[in-house]
Amino acid sequence: MNSEVSMGVRRRRRRLAAALAAAGLAFGTAACGSGSDTAGSGDPNTLEVWTRSNPDPAATYERVFAAFTEKTGIKIDYQPVINFDQQLQSRASTKDLPDVMINDTALMGSYQAQGLLKSVDPASIAGHDEISAKSWASTVGLDGRHYGIPYSRQAQTLMIRKDWLKKLGLKAPTTWDEMLDVAKAFADRDPDGDGKKDTYGIVVPGSAQNGYVAWWASSFLWQGGAQLIEPAGKGTYRPVADSAAAVRTVTWLKDNLFCGDNGVIQPGAVSAVTGTATNFQDGNAGMYMTGPYNIATYDTTPGKDTYEVVPAPAGPVGSTVLADGENIYFGAKTGKSKQEEALAAFLVSAEGQRLAMTGKNQPVVRIPVNSTLDAAQVRGDARWSVVQKAYEDDSAQFPNAPDFAPIKQDTADSLNALFTYCGSDVGAGLKELDDTLAGDLKDQGLLK
Secondary structure (H helix, E strand, O other), X not given: OOHHHHHHHHHHHHHHXXXXXXXHHHHHHHHHHOOOOOOOOOOOOEEEEEEOOOHHHHHHHHHHHHHHHHHHOOEEEEEEOOOHHHHHHHHHHOOOOOOEEEEEHHHHHHHHHOOXXXXXXXXXXXXXXXXXXXXXXXXXXXXXXXXXXXXXXXXXXXEEEHHHHHHHOOOOOOXXXXXXXXXXXXXXXXXXXXXXXXXXXXXXXXXXXXXXXXXXXXXXXXXXXXXXXXXEEOOEEEEOOOOHHHHHHHHHHHHHHHOOOOOOEOOOHHHOOOOOOOHHHHOOEEEEEEOHHHHHHHHXXXXXXXXXXXXXOEOOOOOOEEEEEXXXXXXXOOOOHHXXXXXXXXXXXXXXXXXXXXXXOOOOOOEEOEOOOOHHHHHOOOXXXXXXXHHHHOEEOOOOOOOOHHHHHHHHHHHHHHHHOOOOOHHHHHHHHHHHHHHHHHHOOOEO
């Protein structure tokens, strides 16, 4: 069996296993919505709240929840969980879901399909009218009901070494071709002045693990006019991963970044995840298309004075970038709706959002969903206006109503293989991906 065929078989087997696991989990959690609050905390005035957080952002959440308790008297049993999905499935299997969860917007379709979430009436959340329609749209499920409350949003921008630009007499790029020229200069012209060829143009988390390369490449696909799936009417979708625009875009990325001999990306990019793609922070790479959560880290290393935040360079069709963020989800259990709604209202209020955006620890709200706030003004940092403008004016999100997790992972597997094997056929690889995505949609009953 050749490598391309075997890879397709593995993807189909994994997709089937994931579908069976989801079906089993949905069956196991069906009773969560009908039980009382005997699971978890029995105190009706205590909410068990989970976030996917390391210690530093968890400290910010602790401060926000303390302010909420002081204001309302409702206590919070806060659990910062690193292995969130694994722990959530374990809790779901015992019909003991948290009351409230804060996690990625792109997970909503998966959670809702598994029966983990209660639906939400936006009108039940005080201050709901201060959240934009664009943000609320990311919480609508396949049945037209809302399954979350927007909490934080972000959009990708380009982090770039302004000291290197100045030394080489260059300007921040505004197009793909300009970006490639700058990347080559960063790789070849010794921008750090150490007399060695030890710098790289662009940081790429190109691993298929957890779908990283699909996450990174999504902005380029949109800028090139490509999509992975598209709505086909009446709640159905069709795969479009092998379009002419997709082939052109993936070919450009492959030929110019991964398979050229110009060294514009860091070594080992095809196996790098965000946790190991630290070259920008380490000071040996000059550009990184990433989210604003890295700003605080990069202000320390390589240093606030060494880099700037600029809009993403435009591709042939435009400059659309990936938007992402977190929603507030209510676990599929009953009895504490008023307390849950009170917490959500505080979290999206101007007071709650300000608290989550400021302080000595890592912010947990990047772009506020509360439309009365401006990210740059709250932080006193004009760079955040670049991020907020990118989100508001020129961003797109992964489709949230379907379970997008298998689609993202299958896309990452395909792109990683194409970028790893430089002799591979992009058109054939994307045609195979298109067939695989059709299977993903069929498994969910969503294929047109």
